Amino acid sequence: MTARIDPENFLDVLLPVVRQCAEASLIFYGNVADLGKAADTTLRGSQAQLASSVLTAVDTALQDIILTVVLQHFPQVRCIAEEDTPLKRRFRGSRDADYTVILDPIDGTLHYQRGDASYHICVGLAQDGIMQAALVARPDENKIFTAIRDRGAYVQVGRRRPRRLRLPKTPRTNAAFISTKARIYQEPARPRLDPSESPIGAALVLTLLAEGDLCAYLTRQVEMYDVGPPSLIAEEAGARCFLKGGRSPLYRQRRKFGHYMAAATPDLEAFLLDVVRIGDRGENRL
Numbered sequence: 001m002t003a004r005i006d007p008e009n010f011l012d013v014l015l016p017v018v019r020q021c022a023e024a025s026l027i028f029y030g031n032v033a034d035l036g037k038a039a040d041t042t043l044r045g046s047q048a049q050l051a052s053s054v055l056t057a058v059d060t061a062l063q064d065i066i067l068t069v070v071l072q073h074f075p076q077v078r079c080i081a082e083e084d085t086p087l088k089r090r091f092r093g094s095r096d097a098d099y100t101v102i103l104d105p106i107d108g109t110l111h112y113q114r115g116d117a118s119y120h121i122c123v124g125l126a127q128d129g130i131m132q133a134a135l136v137a138r139p140d141e142n143k144i145f146t147a148i149r150d151r152g153a154y155v156q157v158g159r160r161r162p163r164r165l166r167l168p169k170t171p172r173t174n175a176a177f178i179s180t181k182a183r184i185y186q187e188p189a190r191p192r193l194d195p196s197e198s199p200i201g202a203a204l205v206l207t208l209l210a211e212g213d214l215c216a217y218l219t220r221q222v223e224m225y226d227v228g229p230p231s232l233i234a235e236e237a238g239a240r241c242f243l244k245g246g247r248s249p250l251y252r253q254r255r256k257f258g259h260y261m262a263a264a265t266p267d268l269e270a271f272l273l274d275v276v277r278i279g280d281r282g283e284n285r286l
Contacts, residue, residue, distance in 0.1 A: 005074060005099050007133035007148045010125045014135050015144070017069045018121055021062045022139035025106070029140060030115015032056045056106070056113055059083055063105035066123060070101050077101045077125075080254050082225050100126045102228040102251055108201035120203035124229030129250030134232035136203055145207050145233045153210055153236035167238035171215035171264045177205045179219040182259075185279040189218070192271060202260075206230035209262055210237035217262040218272055224251050227260055239264050246273055 064087045067079065071090060079091040081103040091101075101123065106112050108119035118141065124134040136145040146162070147153040154162040178186045178195040186195045193216055202222060208214045210233045228251040231241040243249050244259035246269070259276060263269040 003076065005077070005125060005127075007125060010074070010133045011135055011146055011148070013069065013073050014066070014123055015146070017066055018123060018135055018137050019144065021065055021105075022121055022137040022142075022144070025058055025062065025112070025119075025121070026139050028056070028058050029112060029119075032058055032113055056109060058112070059106050059109055060085055062121060063088070063103060066103060066105065066121075070103075070123075074099070074101065079103070080225055080251075081105070082223070098127055100129075100252065102126060102131075102225050104203070104225045104229070107203040107226055107230075108199070111199055111201065117199035118201070118204050120201065120207070120230070122203050122225075122229040124232060124251075126228065126251040129252035131228055131232040131235075131251055134229040136207060136230050136233055138204075138207065143207075145210070145230075147232045147236040149232065149236070151236070153233045155207075155211065165210050165233070165237035167210070167212055167264050169265070171268070172212055173215055175214050176216035176218070177208075177214055178217075181220040181222075182218050182279075184282060185218055185275050188275045188278040188282075189216075189272075202226040203230040206234040206239075206241075206262060209239055209264060210234045212264075215264040216268050216272055217260075218275070219260050220258060221256050222260045224249070224253075224255055224257065227257070231262070234262050240266070240269050242269065244273075244276060 060083050063081055063083045064085055067087050077099040078097040079088055079101050081088050104122040106119050107122050111117035112119040118138050121137040125132050132149050134147045142158045144156045153165040156162040174194050176193040176195045180197050189195050205217050239262050241262045261272045
């Protein structure tokens with residue numbers, strides 16, 4: 001059994017380095033070359049495949065800076081990170097390790113490279129597949145989101161006092177994000193929701209949901225490192241993140257979730273599950 005990691009200590013260790021990475025990343029925002037990597041051709045839609053092919057030197061640099069700190073303080077964990085760097089392979093945690101550190105150094109690399117929308121730096125700690133702590137930075141707005149399971153979610157703007165995020169019982173908007181990969185569900189959702197499919201980025205969507213600026217999220221074929229850390233921000237603010245059939249996601253091993261959803265209220269959760277059933281019936285008839 002792996003020695004216990006205190007979620008609060010995890011955040012205390014990672015917060016300074018993530019803050020510094022966020023500040024440094026702004027230097028190259030919209031002004032960095034796309035080095036390119038193989039597109040994920042299993043994704044639905046040309047926009048999703050394009051986004052999967054963008055890689056900058058900043059992605060790998062930030063990942064290794066953050067992983068250096070993680071390795072120094074928590075060498076026993078398993079590490080799941082987006083970019084394949086030699087440092088990632090140095091973690092001793094086996095596939096059966098109790099704790100997993102999940103890292104996406106830049107969620108929204110396409111927007112980062114273009115400088116046309118927010119991007120996020122995401123790191124989190126899962127225990128037995130359940131997110132326990134999360135830290136998500138939105139550098140272009142100087143925001144840091146943090147959450148510890150059962151202890152709430154917070155947002156800090158600059159050096160101001162952190163503010164707790166609490167979703168109202170009745171959403172103040174019907175705005176939703178339904179991705180290009182889940183476009184077949186947009187029409188069934190329209191009687192109740194106002195869906196959009198841009199800008200892209202799971203961390204952007206889930207933190208906007210936590211702030212109350214969106215009420216629902218539906219996507220397909222999403223990597224677990226994209227949604228793991230920001231999912232805890234949304235859930236601790238009062239939302240629910242779930243898979244097809246209403247199952248709770250586990251963040252234990254690298255995988256794509258076939259369907260991934262988040263809802264601000266229980267009735268919206270039920271509505272999204274109905275939308276998926278309706279959309280699937282229509283897709284099967286094609």
